[in-house]
Amino acid sequence: GAVVSQHPSRVICKSGTSVKIECRSLDFQATTMFWYRQFPKKSLMLMATSNEGSKATYEQGVEKDKFLINHASLTLSTLTVTSAHPEDSSFYICSARDGAGGHETQYFGPGTRLLVL
Amino acid sequence: GQNIDQPTEMTATEGAIVQINCTYQTSGFNGLFWYQQHAGEAPTFLSYNVLDGLEEKGRFSSFLSRSKGYSYLLLKELQMKDSASYLCAVTDSNYQLIWGAGTKLIIKP
Numbered sequence: 001g002a003v004v005s006q007h008p009s010r011v012i013c014k015s016g017t018s019v020k021i022e023c024r025s026l027d028f029q030a031t032t033m034f035w036y037r038q039f040p041k042k043s044l045m046l047m048a049t050s051n052e053g054s055k056a057t058y059e060q061g062v063e064k065d066k067f068l069i070n071h072a073s074l075t076l077s078t079l080t081v082t083s084a085h086p087e088d089s090s091f092y093i094c095s096a097r098d099g100a101g102g103h104e105t106q107y108f109g110p111g112t113r114l115l116v117l
Numbered sequence: 118g119q120n121i122d123q124p125t126e127m128t129a130t131e132g133a134i135v136q137i138n139c140t141y142q143t144s145g146f147n148g149l150f151w152y153q154q155h156a157g158e159a160p161t162f163l164s165y166n167v168l169d170g171l172e173e174k175g176r177f178s179s180f181l182s183r184s185k186g187y188s189y190l191l192l193k194e195l196q197m198k199d200s201a202s203y204l205c206a207v208t209d210s211n212y213q214l215i216w217g218a219g220t221k222l223i224i225k226p
Binding site for chain 2: 006034042044046091106110
């Protein structure tokens with residue numbers, strides 16, 4: 001099946017610093033990628049939809065100036081958590097939409113666990 | 118509003134069969150997905166249904182009835198490694214994925 005990579009897998013940072021997370025589709029082109037956040041024992045929460053070559057679409061309640069998304073190519077989207085605070089500590093997961101094969105399936109990256117001290 | 122319901126938790130015995138149900142009410146329908154998520158890991162794709170009927174893939178099968186807004190995931194010959202959360206998700210008319218809260222499946226020896 002399709003493969004999506006995510007880097008880093010785990011990051012610990014100090015409060016006030018910025019953290020960049022990369023999401024790559026390795027064997028298909030993804031015009032659309034999604035960024036999710038998941039709190040312990042909770043379902044996935046969509047943060048934003050990232051479209052190649054255009055601005056991301058943010059879900060209600062998600063600060064676009066805090067969570068910067070760039071989808072520079074058909075295989076790469078980045079999420080930057082700016083001026084991170086402890087409440088930003090979470091599991092961040094990206095997914096990429098593969099439209100081949102007649103239906104669209106989202107494949108997930110392995111996730112990035114962020115801990116802000 | 119949009120809503121997806123699935124049981125919070127289920128328990129089954131190794132070697133047995135378990136059926137996880139999912140009912141949905143969404144604005145439009147463009148397919149239903151089942152994902153498996155082990156604790157601390159990202160979800161992995163299991164199945165996709167867009168037409169009514171049963172899709173079989175090895176030990177896992179997924180069924181869809183669009184008229185009833187209903188799907189189930191059937192897991193046969195359960196193994197301990199099947200202990201995980203199973204997420205039902207529906208693509209709505211805007212091709213947005215609407216997620217259920219997930220069903221935690223506990224497998225006992």
